[in-house]
Amino acid sequence: MTQTIAPRVRTLVLLILAVAGALLAGAAPVSAHAALTGSDPAQGAVVDTAPSQVSLTFSEPIALGDDSVRVLDPKGERVDNGDPANPSGTTYSVRLVSGLPDGTYTVAYQVVSADSHPVAGAFTFSIGAPSETTVSVSAQGSDDGLVGWLYGFGRYVSYAGFVVLAGGAAFVLACWAPGARVRAVQRLVVSGWLALTAATLGLLMLRGSYTTSGKVGDVFDLELLGDVLQTKTGAALVSRLLLLAAAALFIAVLFGAYARTADAVEPDRDAEDDGGGDDGGPDKRDLTFGLALGGTVVAAGLAASWAMSEHASQGLQAGVAMPVDVVHLLAVAAWLGGLTTLLVALYRAPVETPVGRDAVRRFSRLAFGSVVTLAFTGVYQSWRQLGSWSAFTDTRYGQLLLVKIALVAVMVAVAFLSRRWTQRLADARVSEAAEEAERKATERAEEAVRAEEAVRTKEAVRTKEAVRAEATERAEEAVRAEESVRAEATERAEEEKQPAGTAPAEASGTSEVSEASMAVEPPKASDAFDAFDAEKAEAGQDSVRAAQLARQRAAAEAARQKRLRDADPNRFGLRRSVLAEAGIAVVLLAVTTVLTQTEPGRTEQDARAATAASSSASATGQGSGAVSLTMPFDTGGRSGKGVVSIDLDPAQAGDNALHVYVEGPDGTPVDVPEVKIALTLAAQNIGPLPVAPDHVTTGHWSASRVQIPMAGDWKVEVTVRTSDIDQVTVSKNAQIG
Numbered sequence: 001m002t003q004t005i006a007p008r009v010r011t012l013v014l015l016i017l018a019v020a021g022a023l024l025a026g027a028a029p030v031s032a033h034a035a036l037t038g039s040d041p042a043q044g045a046v047v048d049t050a051p052s053q054v055s056l057t058f059s060e061p062i063a064l065g066d067d068s069v070r071v072l073d074p075k076g077e078r079v080d081n082g083d084p085a086n087p088s089g090t091t092y093s094v095r096l097v098s099g100l101p102d103g104t105y106t107v108a109y110q111v112v113s114a115d116s117h118p119v120a121g122a123f124t125f126s127i128g129a130p131s132e133t134t135v136s137v138s139a140q141g142s143d144d145g146l147v148g149w150l151y152g153f154g155r156y157v158s159y160a161g162f163v164v165l166a167g168g169a170a171f172v173l174a175c176w177a178p179g180a181r182v183r184a185v186q187r188l189v190v191s192g193w194l195a196l197t198a199a200t201l202g203l204l205m206l207r208g209s210y211t212t213s214g215k216v217g218d219v220f221d222l223e224l225l226g227d228v229l230q231t232k233t234g235a236a237l238v239s240r241l242l243l244l245a246a247a248a249l250f251i252a253v254l255f256g257a258y259a260r261t262a263d264a265v266e267p268d269r270d271a272e273d274d275g276g277g278d279d280g281g282p283d284k285r286d287l288t289f290g291l292a293l294g295g296t297v298v299a300a301g302l303a304a305s306w307a308m309s310e311h312a313s314q315g316l317q318a319g320v321a322m323p324v325d326v327v328h329l330l331a332v333a334a335w336l337g338g339l340t341t342l343l344v345a346l347y348r349a350p351v352e353t354p355v356g357r358d359a360v361r362r363f364s365r366l367a368f369g370s371v372v373t374l375a376f377t378g379v380y381q382s383w384r385q386l387g388s389w390s391a392f393t394d395t396r397y398g399q400l401l402l403v404k405i406a407l408v409a410v411m412v413a414v415a416f417l418s419r420r421w422t423q424r425l426a427d428a429r430v431s432e433a434a435e436e437a438e439r440k441a442t443e444r445a446e447e448a449v450r451a452e453e454a455v456r457t458k459e460a461v462r463t464k465e466a467v468r469a470e471a472t473e474r475a476e477e478a479v480r481a482e483e484s485v486r487a488e489a490t491e492r493a494e495e496e497k498q499p500a501g502t503a504p505a506e507a508s509g510t511s512e513v514s515e516a517s518m519a520v521e522p523p524k525a526s527d528a529f530d531a532f533d534a535e536k537a538e539a540g541q542d543s544v545r546a547a548q549l550a551r552q553r554a555a556a557e558a559a560r561q562k563r564l565r566d567a568d569p570n571r572f573g574l575r576r577s578v579l580a581e582a583g584i585a586v587v588l589l590a591v592t593t594v595l596t597q598t599e600p601g602r603t604e605q606d607a608r609a610a611t612a613a614s615s616s617a618s619a620t621g622q623g624s625g626a627v628s629l630t631m632p633f634d635t636g637g638r639s640g641k642g643v644v645s646i647d648l649d650p651a652q653a654g655d656n657a658l659h660v661y662v663e664g665p666d667g668t669p670v671d672v673p674e675v676k677i678a679l680t681l682a683a684q685n686i687g688p689l690p691v692a693p694d695h696v697t698t699g700h701w702s703a704s705r706v707q708i709p710m711a712g713d714w715k716v717e718v719t720v721r722t723s724d725i726d727q728v729t730v731s732k733n734a735q736i737g
Helices: 002-025 145-174 177-181 183-211 216-220 222-229 232-254 257-264 282-307 318-348 357-386 396-427 429-496 504-519 525-567 569-596 601-620
Strands: 036-040 053-058 069-072 080-088 091-096 103-113 118-127 627-634 641-649 654-663 674-681 686-691 694-697 700-708 712-721 727-736
Touching: 036 118, 036 627, 036 727, 053 069, 053 103, 053 727, 069 080, 069 091, 091 727, 145 177, 145 183, 145 216, 145 232, 145 282, 145 318, 145 357, 145 569, 177 183, 177 257, 183 216, 183 222, 183 232, 183 318, 222 232, 232 257, 232 282, 257 282, 282 318, 318 357, 318 569, 357 396, 357 601, 396 569, 396 601, 627 712, 627 727, 641 712, 641 727, 654 674, 674 700, 686 700, 686 712
Parallel strands: none
Antiparallel strands: 036 053, 053 091, 069 103, 080 091, 103 118, 627 641, 641 654, 654 700, 674 686, 674 712, 694 700, 712 727
16 A cells, blocks of 8 residues: 555655745745835926935835945936935935936835845936936846745745744654654654754855845855844844754754653553653653753744744834744644654654554644634734735735635645544544554564573573583593503503513413503594584574574564554545645745745735825826925724825925825825824924914815924924824925925
8 A cells, every 4th residue: 555655645745846836936026025105206206406315215114235225317327425314214315416407317226124125126207307318227136036036945944944843843742752762753853953954054145145136156255244144134043043053952852861761651642641641750741841841942932033033023013923923933833843743653653653543632632722823823914914805805915815824724624634534543442452452462472482582592501501511521431431541551561571471371361452452442522522512503593593583573563563554544544634734734834935025915005005196196286396295104093094295385494385185095085083294303403393284175284384494304294193092103304495
């Protein structure tokens, strides 16, 4: 049966990897999480006089470099003067040289959003009248191309490594303690650690090129690497490496001291045992508690290295979003990583340490808790990143989120099937009793073999001693006989030396006896030792044959038990359902990686609203004042999103007319309970000067004779209240005079 399954398994794995690769290949071009929500001059605007600066407003804070913002004239020459500055909030500006002639100017920007992703783009505005321009700004950002793809792949590998590392360790500690000594499980967890470590090092090296030039040659630029280490993302990656060193110590203890204490634990225990079979005494419980506590701290720290540098660290309720993101990642690891470990255990666990039904039951409860946690944290994250139901279908982020939700639903359905197979496996009492009887029979057979070997060894020892005693006795008899013969021969030789009167007949007889006695050959000691060696060799051969026979019997019994286990339809069904879950999990992880590289739906809709408001203002003539500012807002409440536009005319020191326009996300005018304006000139320590505009008509407020005491770079703050408790203040700078 295994030979039939193997090709199908390989085909399924290759198909899953191909889908994951296709998702990752399409992920890199859509990675900007900070969106340009406004500019001054606006995109495509035609102004009468040359502005003194260009201001860009983004949806979240960004990181700027010396060449992050460039302004090019129609001939392609740079006309920006000095480094970009951050006068307030999320508005960034660069000053221009004075005396610019009429024509079309190009503003190109390449920055890094606060959640670590590069943002690049360009737009044009004109002075006097539009003209031809020779500027051609490439649409490809630094996150496209080979470096961008490698960075996206590195992110996927790092997520996968974390899931396997944390989830595999949790499975061993919470569900299946004997798994700590299973070689396949050890390799899986160590592979997760290696993958996460290698991916983190790779991301650290790629980061500099990924956020700047996008060139492969800049990957090994040490100056860029030094710049990366000073950023929030660089600090997060270094922190992750330090935590991985602690994780290595955790793995060593888990598969060392803990695995040795797990030897005494039965593979399966009663269903009421919720501790993974952990009742090996106080020392075992203390070690388990220490590993669980230390492992949780290390895993939470690794998860925080993502939460503190990506989506959760920016936007609404960042202080709540980061802990929620950590819990979300831990739940993902416990579910998907545990599932992967269970799959490896079902296919690769040795016969003597099978993963039993109780371990599967414990993991089923752990997975259920993880899914519930994912549901709650996922709902909060979806609300935070989307903000409206329409964003599910109108934005790429929402569409990917729908795909992710569908995959999770399919996984839960397959998990339900796995739970049914587990129940059937538990109900197969007869089969289980037979397996237990076979195990006991095997143990008795092994004990009989060992007893037989012991008896043969004892007999061999007794035989060896008997042969040695007999050989010694024979040697002693031979020595005595030889000494007797020699003594007799000596005596007779002395008699022959007597005087001639001795009777010849007697001498002759004595001579014959002597010759006869010498003709008898005495027994040799070497013959006895040869016999002993033969007996010893025969006993040794019997012992070797007995050992070989015992090994053959043990191997045959193990193979028979494995065949019986694999032939169990309940276990076979559980294997296939868990394999299907793991396959979906691979694709789900790829979708999640793409999702983290996609602009959130809330940000995308804000950018669209700002663009629509700018176009609407141009079409209705609202932008006819000397200064026109457009700012998106989001109070966080119901119907709390929109765009506020400010017209200040003539934007000079003295009396000015101020108009305020409030529009919804679709560009239609809307009324709000309150709008307040405040003007501040920080350079001269003037303000804030409050302005209370009067309501004119739907979505329109105005104030006349607004006094601006002097020229300068004024900060215009607008507070919009959409309900009794929901309000927000947005700001932008305007050059007065």
